[in-house]
Amino acid sequence: DQQVKQNSPSLSVQEGRISILNCDYTNSMFDYFLWYKKYPAEGPTFLISISSIKDKNEDGRFTVFLNKSAKHLSLHIVPSQPGDSAVYFCAAPRKGGSEKLVFGKGTKLTVNP
């Protein structure tokens, strides 16, 4: 039961352009959503989150948008930098806090110089 879905396994963009990573979910009970970034040979690192009562959260170059009616969220990175090249995971807590997270399969972002 894939409650969090990332349907694009990979994305390639040019440096300086916008990267848009998408995530869909099926469980309308999720309270908030998180994005993690993962480099090879490292654990996931937290990037940004959004509460289900908001439709946008911004942190520097990173903005997450939430469309509850569509059960869809997206992560925008502007401008994209080569150091942003990593695998990005969308996640949501099963219940309560972030002790039990449900992850998507991830999207591998490549930012070309």
Place this chain on the structure above:
Amino acid sequence: DAGVTQSPTHLIKTRGQHVTLRCSPISGHKSVSWYQQVLGQGPQFIFQYYEKEERGRGNFPDRFSARQFPNYSSELNVNALLLGDSALYLCASSFVGVTNTEAFFGQGTRLTVV
């Protein structure tokens, strides 16, 4: 400040063997969760421990077990290893029951079963 630390970083085991993976959470975090990440997939929740008690379990067989110690560190044990257990095992620590907070992950233990 030390983050979540896991040991060992890499491990090679033979089918049928047993393995123990270790995790130390961030200071102040009392909850430790374990995840399995196989190639091409996102991390899958295995266990959550809080105050030495199991508070959640994912869809994994009984060959997987874990425990938490009084200092909140944790061990994940896997018995009768199968080839399919080859994966990156991640440990995460977090506060309990606080919404809108993130979990912090260690660098993982790469387990290869041959």
